């Protein structure tokens with residue numbers, strides 16, 4: 055098949071447009087930019103539709119050199135908060151994604167504010183992202199390659215289509231943004247991005263029910279109880295919420311990490327090494343909603 059026809063077919067299939075519509079979009083491009091060849095116009099239309107306009111699709115394990123035009127389809131494994139930086143003296147926003155496919159994991163850096171916003175708004179952990187016209191570069195430490203996306207790159211985020219289905223094993227998963235103070239059980243899924251570990255034990259006097267430092271001024275150590283209490287921030291890739299874990303649930307949280315030492319476990323957890331499902335009850339304080347965890351389990355995926 056002639057390449058241009060092949061591309062019309064590919065754009066048509068992947069973007070869900072009829073071949074005639076694709077041809078009319080190409081014609082519009084050429085009307086707009088008369089010096090474009092049909093092939094170049096096709097590539098522009100493909101890029102705009104988030105379609106990878108070349109036959110070669112890279113796998114993550116192929117990325118071990120500088121690639122100027124990289125097209126890849128991968129699963130979003132983690133989504134990091136955007137950061138403000140200065141580029142050539144003007145403020146800009148960049149963000150990072152950890153991407154994975156069946157051959158490995160790679161870091162992606164998004165340099166284009168529009169795409170950073172789109173990813174913040176539309177992409178969830180577990181979504182498939184199609185990337186066209188990115189490039190690769192060695193990481194800052196020179197240890198491995200990273201994918202870079204600039205203004206000339208295109209992305210398409212895919213939640214439905216043929217993809218690694220992130221179907222939860224049981225029950226419905228609520229988005230963090232859906233948690234309100236309506237008293238019901240919510241189950242959210244995400245990474246712990248921060249743990250507050252100053253006061254791991256909640257110490258109370260059970261006679262006056264007060265929180266104390268070591269002993270009660272009035273009742274001494276007669277009825278002191280120590281409750282394991284951990285709180286942290288859970289991030290589902292779109293938004294985050296404070297979650298508090300007490301007693302048995304806190305034990306369970308710590309036991310998700312295999313390390314022996316409490317400090318190591320807390321470190322592992324706060325570095326976001328474990329994706330967890332948390333079922334909890336909302337708690338509103340000063341207009342801020344948090345969750346009191348009732349149960350927790352490591353996230354399991356069925357493919």
Ligand SMILES: [Zn+2]
Pocket residue numbers: 259260261262263264270271272273274
């Ligand atoms: Zn007391």
